[in-house]
Amino acid sequence: MVTQILDPTDERVPIKRSLTPRPEALHGTVALLDISKPRGDVFLDRLEQLLHERAPGVKTRRFMKPTVAKPAPEPIKQAILEECDFVIEALAD
Amino acid sequence: MHDTVYFELQGKPSVFVATSEFIKAASHQAERLGLEEVRRVFIPHPMQDRTDAEMQNHAERFIDEILDTLMAPVA
Amino acid sequence: MASSNSASRDLYARLIEIAEHDDVYEFMFAQGITDGLPVVPPTRERVDRMLDAAPEHWSDPKKVIAELPPNLAPLSVEKAAINAVMAGARPDFFPTILASVEAATSGGFPLHASIATTAGLAPMMIVNGPVREQIGMNWGLNALGQGNRANSTLGRALRLMLRNIGGAKPGEIEQAIQGGGHKWTLSYAEYEDYSPWEPFHVEHGYEPDDSVVSLMPTTGGPRVCIDQTSRTARALTGSIAMAFQQILKPRGQVTPSMFVISPEHADVYRADGWSKDNIREAIMEFTALPLRERLATPMMGGGINEYLPEKYGLSEDQLDIPMSKVAHPSFIQITMAGSHAGKWTSIYQGIFGDGNPADPPPTFVPASALVRS
Numbered sequence: 001m002v003t004q005i006l007d008p009t010d011e012r013v014p015i016k017r018s019l020t021p022r023p024e025a026l027h028g029t030v031a032l033l034d035i036s037k038p039r040g041d042v043f044l045d046r047l048e049q050l051l052h053e054r055a056p057g058v059k060t061r062r063f064m065k066p067t068v069a070k071p072a073p074e075p076i077k078q079a080i081l082e083e084c085d086f087v088i089e090a091l092a093d
Numbered sequence: 094m095h096d097t098v099y100f101e102l103q104g105k106p107s108v109f110v111a112t113s114e115f116i117k118a119a120s121h122q123a124e125r126l127g128l129e130e131v132r133r134v135f136i137p138h139p140m141q142d143r144t145d146a147e148m149q150n151h152a153e154r155f156i157d158e159i160l161d162t163l164m165a166p167v168a
Numbered sequence: 169m170a171s172s173n174s175a176s177r178d179l180y181a182r183l184i185e186i187a188e189h190d191d192v193y194e195f196m197f198a199q200g201i202t203d204g205l206p207v208v209p210p211t212r213e214r215v216d217r218m219l220d221a222a223p224e225h226w227s228d229p230k231k232v233i234a235e236l237p238p239n240l241a242p243l244s245v246e247k248a249a250i251n252a253v254m255a256g257a258r259p260d261f262f263p264t265i266l267a268s269v270e271a272a273t274s275g276g277f278p279l280h281a282s283i284a285t286t287a288g289l290a291p292m293m294i295v296n297g298p299v300r301e302q303i304g305m306n307w308g309l310n311a312l313g314q315g316n317r318a319n320s321t322l323g324r325a326l327r328l329m330l331r332n333i334g335g336a337k338p339g340e341i342e343q344a345i346q347g348g349g350h351k352w353t354l355s356y357a358e359y360e361d362y363s364p365w366e367p368f369h370v371e372h373g374y375e376p377d378d379s380v381v382s383l384m385p386t387t388g389g390p391r392v393c394i395d396q397t398s399r400t401a402r403a404l405t406g407s408i409a410m411a412f413q414q415i416l417k418p419r420g421q422v423t424p425s426m427f428v429i430s431p432e433h434a435d436v437y438r439a440d441g442w443s444k445d446n447i448r449e450a451i452m453e454f455t456a457l458p459l460r461e462r463l464a465t466p467m468m469g470g471g472i473n474e475y476l477p478e479k480y481g482l483s484e485d486q487l488d489i490p491m492s493k494v495a496h497p498s499f500i501q502i503t504m505a506g507s508h509a510g511k512w513t514s515i516y517q518g519i520f521g522d523g524n525p526a527d528p529p530p531t532f533v534p535a536s537a538l539v540r541s
Contacts, residue, residue, distance in 0.1 A: 003192045006210045007182040008201050008250045008332040010241035017127045019167045020104050026164065031105075033096060038522065039140045039148055041479075043110075046152035047159070054160060070280055071095040080100065086163060087100040090110035093140045093286075095240070114343070118284070121340040125239045145475065 028085035029059040033076075035068050040091035047090070068092075094119060097133075098126045107131075108163040110155070112138035132162050177216060179246055180230050196254075201332055203324065203352055207254035218249035221259035223540035226266055233266065234273035236334030237280035238341045243269065243333045248325075251332055255325035261303050261318055265325045267381040267539040268293055272326060276535035282385050283336040287519045288344030291383040292426060293323050293355035294503055296369035299379035299539050305357035309507035312356055312390060312428065312514060323353035348388040350516075356505050362431050363504040364438040371444070372536060379539035384426045384501060390514030391415055395433075398511075401440035404433060405447055408513050409454035413493050415517045417470030419462045421491065423518030424499040424532040430506035433513050448497040455493035459525050462491050472522045480524045495523045498532040 030051060032044050048060050061084055065072050072080075080087060097109040111119060113135045123131045136151045143151075186195045192209050196202055208214065219229055222245055226233065229246035236243050245266070252265050272279050272291055282289035295305055306316035314320060330336040338344065344351065360367040369380035393411035398404035408427065416422050427447075429437070437447070459482070464471035477487060494500060499518070506512060523529050 002188055003186045003209060004183050004212060005186065005192070005196075006179065006212065006215050006246075006250045007184055008210060008247065008254055008328070010239065010247075010333045010335065011182055012241065017098075017102055019128070019130055019132070020101055020106050021167050022106050022164050026160070031100075035096075037141075039143060042145050042148040042475075043136075043140070043152050046149040047156060050152060050156040051160070054156065065096075067278070068281060070278075071099065077096075077099065081103055081105070085105065087097065087105050087107035088110065088159060088163065089097045089107065091136070091140065092094075092109075092111035092115055093138060114286070117339070118341050118343055121335075122238060125335055125341075 026055045026058045026086060029061055029083060030086045030088060031080045031084035032060055032062050033072065033080070033087060033089040034062065034064040035089060035092060036065050037068050037091060037093055043091050047088070094122045094131070095126065098123070098128050098131055101128060101131060106163060108159055109133045110136065110159060112136055112140055114138040132165075134159050134162050177219065177229065179212070179215070180244070181246055181250060183212070200337070201254070203328060203331065205352070207328070208256050210250040210253040214253045215246070215249050217259045218253050218257070218262050219246065221262040222249070223263045223266065225540050233269050236273070236330055237336075238283055239335035241333050241335065243329055247333055248329060251328040252325045255321045255328050256317065257321040257325050258303070258317065261322060261325075263539050263541065264295060264299055264303060264322060264379070264381060267537045268322060268326045268383065269329065270537035271381050271383045271535045274535050274537060276533065277383050278385055283330060283334070283342050285519070286343045286345045287387050288347050288351065289385045289387055289519060290350045290354060291323070291326065292350065292386045292516055293326070294368055294382045294384070295322070295355065295357045295380070296360065296367050296382070297374070297379035297539070298377060300357035307357040307359040307505045311359070311505040319355050319357070320353055323355035327351070327353065350386055350388050354386070359431065359504045359506070362434065364434050365444055365502070365504075368503045369536065372533065374536070374538070380536050381539060382534045382536040384424060384516065384534050385518060386426065386516040387519050389516030390428070391517060393513045393515065394511065396511045398436065401437050401442040401446070402450060404436050405450040406454055408515075409451045409493075412451060412515055413455045415493070415515065416520050419457070419464070419468060419471035421462070421472055421495060421521050421523070422493060422499075423521040424501060424534075425494070425518050426501045426503065426516040428506070428514040428516070429502060429504050430510060430512045431504070431508045432511040434504050436511070444502045445497070447502060448500045451500055452492040452494070452497055456490040458487065459489045459491050460487040476522055476524075480526060482526060486526055489525045491525050495521065495529050496532060501532070501534060
């Protein structure tokens with residue numbers, strides 16, 4: 001006898017998405033999003049200094065997720081979308 | 094990773110930095126979120142027992158790779 | 169309970185045909201849809217019987233209960249039923265299983281983090297109220313162990329959904345360093361009738377007649393404190409506190425943890441008239457060390473991280489702030505279960521937590537949900 005079972009998995013095929021085209025150079029404001037893992041802040045502090053050296057005139061803004069456990073809350077997402085041009089998210093271990 | 098994909102899809106060039114332990118996990122997650130090529134840079138694991146100087150040194154070693162990865166033209 | 173007609177119900181999941189010469193159990197292992205133990209084949213008939221037991225609110229099989237991390241994939245009632253069948257659950261467990269999904273995804277539980285973290289967190293499930301008896305749960309002898317179908321399958325059903333729908337697979341997105349038995353299942357009922365205190369769900373705002381599922385994120389256990397001799401509540405709590413002090417790393421702090429007290433330990437508290445808050449205060453007192461003694465040293469690396477005072481700008485005086493094993497008394501959660509033949513308390517610990525000692529964290533409240541009827 002043929003046994004039939006029902007598929008227990010998420011049957012959706014992930015939709016293919018594509019990257020945003022890159023401009024020639026950094027400009028405007030870079031969001032530095034701290035996912036709030038211990039030690040990530042030290043790394044980002046130095047990264048921020050170096051970024052200013054590498055790209056003078058480019059501004060940075062720091063954001064911190066309240067918890068590493070979930071995607072960033074809506075107010076942080078909105079602020080980044082409205083005020084920033086690039087995003088660097090760090091640091092997961 | 095969810096956040097990086099989110100901002101990328103909203104039109105903000107983005108890059109995600111993690112430690113090397115997460116190379117495989119990040120790859121699976123990126124695939125499941127439908128953006129396999131999401132830009133990411135891995136620094137050496139571990140980090141939580143690193144001193145400030147060691148963490149700053151990582152930033153110095155990887156700043157160029159992070160910026161290059163972020164800005165590399167999209168094929 | 170929803171009235172329904174199984175035969176005419178539309179289902180949406182793909183039907184997979186397993187050929188005659190194939191072994192259905194081997195097929196399911198090969199498909200990667202089990203937790204390493206055999207699962208019950210989710211046939212149409214079994215899934216229909218599970219769906220027949222869905223509460224009215226969840227009577228539509230295609231209704232989405234939640235999006236499960238890490239893939240944020242929609243979990244329909246039907247997919248929940250399929251995975252519940254696979255876990256070995258009886259249909260009458262289904263409302264409790266759905267409540268566990270609601271609790272896990274209510275926002276009060278760190279579900280995504282518990283899957284993705286290297287710490288190997290998993291939800292510990294505590295069941296309270298009339299449903300405990302209705303579905304035949306165990307709150308007595310070996311309540312935290314094997315043997316009872318409801319205790320064994322409730323937690324497994326939730327985990328199979330996280331694996332098969334959410335995409336939580338070890339080595340992929342799931343990154344537990346070592347894992348443990350709690351990664352398969354961990355569910356029990358509280359021994360409400362013998363407890364010296366109000367039931368766990370009533371403590372957290374529900375009515376005694378409510379049936380409630382509560383979840384605690386744990387990296388494992390039981391860390392058993394066996395103290396057969398203490399005859400005062402204070403002495404007993406001293407033993408339990410010292411067992412707790414050693415958890416994870418002796419000088420470090422830990423996030424919310426569950427203390428499962430056995431009936432004979434409960435008797436000691438009953439005799440001395442101790443409340444749960446008395447126990448919490450005593451554990452805070454017994455485990456308190458000045459902050460400077462919790463910092464890592466060359467002799468004992470396992471303290472709280474030495475950069476904390478600088479990070480939070482703490483003064484030399486503030487290094488004398490007493491720091492207990494947990495940052496807040498509410499991190500000590502207490503339930504009762506077990507047999508009457510021994511003075512044991514089992515601790516299921518959270519994960520390390522280095523908070524700002526000058527800025528205590530908010531009260532911890534376990535994630536919970538009503539079992540719908």
